[in-house]
Amino acid sequence: MNQHLQQAGVRLLNALSRHxxxxxxxxxxxxxxxxxxSPKVIESLCQLGILWRPESDTQLRLKSAVRNLLEGSLHDExxxxxxxxxxxxxxxxxxxxxxxxxxxxxxxxAEADAHLSDLTxxxxxxTESLSNSVRVLFSRINNEFGYVASIxxxxxxxxxxxxxxxxxxxxxxxxxxxxxxxxxxxxxxLRHLLVVTLQHSFSKVIQELSIVQARLLELIGRFREFKGxxxxxxxxxxHMEQKPDFSPVNYSQLSQVPMLFNQxxxxxxxxxxxxxxxxxxxxxxQLVGAIKAFNRSNTSHQPERAAQKINVEEQSSAQFAExxxxxxxxxxxxxxxxxGERLTALDYHQQHALEFDPEVWIYQVVGGYQGLTMEExxxxxxxxxxxxxxxxxxxxxxxxxxxxxx
Amino acid sequence: MITEQGRILELLLSGAFICQISDxxxxxxxxxxxxxxxxxxxxNVLNRTLASAAEGDVFFxxxxxxxxxxxxxxxxxxxxxxxxxxxxxxxxxxVQQANGSDVPVTQGTAIRLNELQTTIEDTPAFAEQLEKISxxxxxxxTSTQLDGQLKLVFNRLTQLGYVLKPNVEKQIFIATGxxxxxxxxxxxxxxxxxxxLTEQAENAVQQGSLL
Numbered sequence: 001m002n003q004h005l006q007q008a009g010v011r012l013l014n015a016l017s018r019h020x021x022x023x024x025x026x027x028x029x030x031x032x033x034x035x036x037x038s039p040k041v042i043e044s045l046c047q048l049g050i051l052w053r054p055e056s057d058t059q060l061r062l063k064s065a066v067r068n069l070l071e072g073s074l075h076d077e078x079x080x081x082x083x084x085x086x087x088x089x090x091x092x093x094x095x096x097x098x099x100x101x102x103x104x105x106x107x108x109x110a111e112a113d114a115h116l117s118d119l120t121x122x123x124x125x126x127t128e129s130l131s132n133s134v135r136v137l138f139s140r141i142n143n144e145f146g147y148v149a150s151i152x153x154x155x156x157x158x159x160x161x162x163x164x165x166x167x168x169x170x171x172x173x174x175x176x177x178x179x180x181x182x183x184x185x186x187x188x189x190l191r192h193l194l195v196v197t198l199q200h201s202f203s204k205v206i207q208e209l210s211i212v213q214a215r216l217l218e219l220i221g222r223f224r225e226f227k228g229x230x231x232x233x234x235x236x237x238x239h240m241e242q243k244p245d246f247s248p249v250n251y252s253q254l255s256q257v258p259m260l261f262n263q264x265x266x267x268x269x270x271x272x273x274x275x276x277x278x279x280x281x282x283x284x285x286q287l288v289g290a291i292k293a294f295n296r297s298n299t300s301h302q303p304e305r306a307a308q309k310i311n312v313e314e315q316s317s318a319q320f321a322e323x324x325x326x327x328x329x330x331x332x333x334x335x336x337x338x339x340g341e342r343l344t345a346l347d348y349h350q351q352h353a354l355e356f357d358p359e360v361w362i363y364q365v366v367g368g369y370q371g372l373t374m375e376e377x378x379x380x381x382x383x384x385x386x387x388x389x390x391x392x393x394x395x396x397x398x399x400x401x402x403x404x405x406x
Numbered sequence: 407m408i409t410e411q412g413r414i415l416e417l418l419l420s421g422a423f424i425c426q427i428s429d430x431x432x433x434x435x436x437x438x439x440x441x442x443x444x445x446x447x448x449x450n451v452l453n454r455t456l457a458s459a460a461e462g463d464v465f466f467x468x469x470x471x472x473x474x475x476x477x478x479x480x481x482x483x484x485x486x487x488x489x490x491x492x493x494x495x496x497x498x499x500x501v502q503q504a505n506g507s508d509v510p511v512t513q514g515t516a517i518r519l520n521e522l523q524t525t526i527e528d529t530p531a532f533a534e535q536l537e538k539i540s541x542x543x544x545x546x547x548t549s550t551q552l553d554g555q556l557k558l559v560f561n562r563l564t565q566l567g568y569v570l571k572p573n574v575e576k577q578i579f580i581a582t583g584x585x586x587x588x589x590x591x592x593x594x595x596x597x598x599x600x601x602x603l604t605e606q607a608e609n610a611v612q613q614g615s616l617l
Binding site for chain 2: 232240
């Protein structure tokens with residue numbers, strides 16, 4: 001018998017994997033397009049209980065067991081079904097527990113073992129279905145019922161989810177842990193399954209459901225607000241269409257003006273940079289930079305840059321000392337021309353008891369000679385008296401200059 | 407250095423709407439009760455008071471007591487707001503419908519101009535609607551190009567403070583708290599004038615009006 005079951009199971013799973021494409025196509029589109037696949041394949045799938053025909057003239061669909069398997073494993077959000085049949089599950093748990101205890105009592109251990117494993121299976125199936133229900137609810141909340149487009153549809157989906165939550169909570173009330181604990185008695189295995197495992201999953205589900213409920217209420221509040229706003233906008237448009245000359249009373253003339261329409265006029269105008277504050281230096285510099293750029297592009301429109309009359313005044317006193325020196329040099333040149341003799345600059349300086357510094361005097365004489373035009377220079381000869389520097393070659397120290405006619 | 411308080415005072419006195427989108431720091435500052443009291447005393451000196459709308463989502467400065475001048479100012483302002491209502495409502499509905507998700511524009515809604523433009527271009531009814539909106543005095547577009555109309559409308563809305571462009575490079579706009587203020591204004595008018603706008607809309611849907 002067991003051998004037989006295994007073979008049948010393997011055959012079923014093989015069929016599933018061999019025709020995975022077909023099954024997924026049916027899962028996604030809902031019905032099977034029979035023209036695309038060979039009738040033989042379809043026939044065998046029908047026999048294995050994977051596909052079925054609800055009515056004779058409708059198309060083939062997936063069996064709900066296969067669909068549930070896919071929805072559960074793929075975490076598909078389209079799965080809105082929540083299995084809330086906890087009452088019957090609990091009843092079967094109690095029955096199995098009684099079978100197990102009876103078998104133990106009569107010392108039929110092999111039978112007791114079979115009952116226990118059956119019971120374990122059922123307990124875990126129950127806890128899994130509970131956590132699955134919560135997960136399904138959460139996944140729908142988390143994307144805010146994104147699988148439907150309009151706000152109205154979202155509100156309906158939200159209401160469905162809320163009714164499912166309250167149904168689930170009602171079913172959970174059927175857990176009577178005092179009865180279960182009495183049933184388990186002092187048996188360790190039974191106590192672990194019926195009390196510890198179930199209680200753990202129970203408290204977790206209750207906790208999560210309360211979160212789900214809060215989130216659902218919050219969401220429906222938001223959806224209602226969205227809907228209210230949309231209706232407000234559309235209503236206003238409609239109203240304006242029907243009564244184009246509508247205009248609200250000017251509320252600002254009421255004795256109590258509503259805050260909404262009491263909006264003070266702007267008071268502050270931009271402030272200026274203070275030139276006396278160091279902190280503003282940076283800003284000021286930027287402003288100045290901006291001014292320059294502005295001026296450059298507008299040079300033609302500046303009255304202050306137009307031609308103006310300029311008063312030229314003689315600045316006699318400032319050039320006085322220099323003039324004296326220059327006149328003295330000229331007199332020295334004239335004396336050389338008059339006398340026709342060579343004369344050193346320092347001798348002339350001594351003869352006339354000039355008050356200038358001798359070094360300045362020599363410089364001025366050299367400068368005066370070089371300031372002559374080439375033609376005039378050619379009448380004079382300027383010799384330098386002095387010696388080479390004792391240490392640094394190439395340097396020549398001038399002690400005096402001698403001017404003569406050529 | 408100007409203090410945070412001073413900065414916010416300046417914002418309020420220059421007629422700004424402060425919301426979480428336009429200036430989150432200032433908004434949080436005002437949300438703290440002690441801080442708002444400090445600002446309030448300073449505003450009172452200038453015959454202003456701190457006002458909020460949309461359940462504390464938006465803050466702005468209002469007059470504390472009203473005299474003739476203030477009333478005149480408010481009267482002009484009200485005319486402006488009520489004349490802007492129609493194009494703004496039409497714009498809100500256009501964006502909501504073109505969005506495809508049926509969710510109204512609220513504070514923080516991001517509007518991608520490129521996507522919006524594609525949808526409007528593909529739907530002649532939307533394009534017609536946009537043209538009508540942009541011709542309105544509020545926007546005053548003379549462009550025949552859809553692209554130009556849309557850009558002008560959004561630039562004007564940015565000026566008016568209804569939307570914000572966080573990144574100059576990108577054509578993404580975010581609705582500010584002033585949109586919430588607009589809803590508040592609509593609700594107020596609805597209640598005060600007993601227009602029952604919501605019922606009108608519902609009836610229209612039931613009668614199968616093409617809305």
